Amino acid sequence: SRLSLPFSVRADQATNPVAAKLLKIMVAKQSNLCVAADVTSASKLIALAETVGPYVCLFKTHIDIVEDFSAQLIQQLLAAAQKHNFLLIEDRKFADIGHTVSLQYSHGTYKICSWADLVTVHPVPGEGVITGLKSAVADLHRGCFIVVEMSSAGNLTTPSYISSSMEICKKHPDFVVGVVCQTPSTLNNPGLLQLTPGVSLDCQNDGELGQQYNSPEDVIMLRGADIAVVGRGIVQAADPVQAAQEYRTKLWAAYEKRVSS
Numbered sequence: 001s002r003l004s005l006p007f008s009v010r011a012d013q014a015t016n017p018v019a020a021k022l023l024k025i026m027v028a029k030q031s032n033l034c035v036a037a038d039v040t041s042a043s044k045l046i047a048l049a050e051t052v053g054p055y056v057c058l059f060k061t062h063i064d065i066v067e068d069f070s071a072q073l074i075q076q077l078l079a080a081a082q083k084h085n086f087l088l089i090e091d092r093k094f095a096d097i098g099h100t101v102s103l104q105y106s107h108g109t110y111k112i113c114s115w116a117d118l119v120t121v122h123p124v125p126g127e128g129v130i131t132g133l134k135s136a137v138a139d140l141h142r143g144c145f146i147v148v149e150m151s152s153a154g155n156l157t158t159p160s161y162i163s164s165s166m167e168i169c170k171k172h173p174d175f176v177v178g179v180v181c182q183t184p185s186t187l188n189n190p191g192l193l194q195l196t197p198g199v200s201l202d203c204q205n206d207g208e209l210g211q212q213y214n215s216p217e218d219v220i221m222l223r224g225a226d227i228a229v230v231g232r233g234i235v236q237a238a239d240p241v242q243a244a245q246e247y248r249t250k251l252w253a254a255y256e257k258r259v260s261s
């Protein structure tokens with residue numbers, strides 16, 4: 001299965017150019033860390049991209065929480081992504097009919113498909129959400145992660161929802177790069193990736209807000225993550241660069257242990 005295969009081998013089995021690019025970045029930077037850059041100002045977002053950029057394969061945004069969004073911010077993010085060799089993922093969690101998501105993806109303030117290599121998608125509408133997004137990208141190299149299971153307490157992503165969602169994933173290998181989930185997913189192609197949030201070295205949860213955390217080692221070794229998403233563990237650390245280095249080292253060591261066992 002994918003779990004025992006090195007990322008270098010899996011890169012050759014990618015079913016779309018974005019997945020191949022991501023896997024190659026992971027190998028080149030020895031990083032399976034995605035930072036969740038959940039900050040509300042443009043200056044903080046750029047500062048994070050420039051400082052933790054060298055240690056991540058993916059830089060995840062919630063662009064709609066930035067108070068002073070501008071087209072210049074996007075240019076700066078793209079420049080940082082190029083300089084430090086990471087991909088941008090906008091965690092938009094599209095969840096509407098195909099026609100609506102195609103507009104949300106390409107129009108409005110953020111014009112997400114013009115800059116984000118990847119986006120996240122809830123499969124709850126059915127596969128039209130994927131065909132809708134695909135219809136907006138033209139010849140751009142773009143892809144998505146499908147959120148099949150959530151990290152939060154009391155989530156509604158039941159085992160049957162997860163398995164139906166996996167079917168949608170398998171039907172669109174040209175656009176889907178993988179799944180977001182908490183338990184080892186049975187991806188039919190080793191070129192697909194599992195992205196897992198809810199990762200912290202220090203916390204078990206965030207109180208009544210519902211987030212639930214696991215350790216870097218556990219998400220890679222037990223929960224099947226290829227890439228781990230770390231937000232507050234890095235962003236709110238006293239020294240975010242040092243924290244990013246520590247998460248990167250621990251996550252990569254866990255991956256190396258997994259492929260060698």
Ligand code: 6AU
Nearest residue numbers: 036120149150151180197211229230231232
């Ligand atoms: O490390 P945290 O808790 O500060 O941040 C976790 C990040 C947030 C969430 O929007 C996101 O991961 N997330 C997702 C994603 C990536 O789609 C799914 C999920 O089930 N749980 C979750 O926390 O930016």
